[in-house]
Amino acid sequence: MKPITIAIDGFSSCGKSTMAKRLAKELGYIYVDTGAMYRAVTLYALQKGVIAQGNVDTHALIAALSAIQVAFTPDEGVLLNNEPVEDAIRSVEVSQWVSKVSSIKEVRQKMVELQRAMGINKGVVMDGRDIGTVVFPDAELKVFVTADPKVRAQRRYDEWTAKGMQVNFDEVLQNVIDRDYQDQHRAESPLVQASDAIVLDNSYMTREEQQIWLMKQVEKVCCTRI
Ligand code: DC
Numbered sequence: 001m002k003p004i005t006i007a008i009d010g011f012s013s014c015g016k017s018t019m020a021k022r023l024a025k026e027l028g029y030i031y032v033d034t035g036a037m038y039r040a041v042t043l044y045a046l047q048k049g050v051i052a053q054g055n056v057d058t059h060a061l062i063a064a065l066s067a068i069q070v071a072f073t074p075d076e077g078v079l080l081n082n083e084p085v086e087d088a089i090r091s092v093e094v095s096q097w098v099s100k101v102s103s104i105k106e107v108r109q110k111m112v113e114l115q116r117a118m119g120i121n122k123g124v125v126m127d128g129r130d131i132g133t134v135v136f137p138d139a140e141l142k143v144f145v146t147a148d149p150k151v152r153a154q155r156r157y158d159e160w161t162a163k164g165m166q167v168n169f170d171e172v173l174q175n176v177i178d179r180d181y182q183d184q185h186r187a188e189s190p191l192v193q194a195s196d197a198i199v200l201d202n203s204y205m206t207r208e209e210q211q212i213w214l215m216k217q218v219e220k221v222c223c224t225r226i
Pocket of ligand 1: 035
């Protein structure tokens, strides 16, 4: 079967990463979590004081972009300048700032360039917000994932409390709603469903059901294109 490019876009906290990772594993494809890349840049900005006093210093961040290396390893996940940061990029602080950082045009240009290089040979499952619209508009399979905001907030809340973090459900829900709004209304590559994407509402689906559904879509694309 000829390798294809699979773009999985959609709202935050829909479980895109988990389903995309699993799909990539089953197909023997590369998996790229593009949200993790924007999170790594945000972590860098926080560590270097580029985000301070409630503001992102956009000029300083753009100037620092050439010093920021983001890569992936199968064992350690995302690396920021060769340091594993998979856990650090999931913090509440990074989650609060990442929408702002990812709305900066120059940040996006650099990340999109990296993402295109990672998927150049196809055989890739990439999840994010603009994969099917900007990064790989010719992807053979595009999935747009959505779920009820309350269901998504509950998933994020469970994940954080399981890690022993002190969080308040209403704040988590507000964070989900705010991020949806920011992702959909930013000037640069807003979150929109590609016209040729297939919608997956996974509010009441198990991970197993989602995997079966995704594999069916892959089979359909691969059978109709060969
Ligand atoms: O998928 P996530 O929640 O880890 O993404 C973190 C943030 O990065 C989210 O607010 C939107 C942004 N993002 C983006 O703008 N473009 C992408 N391709 C992926 C994520």
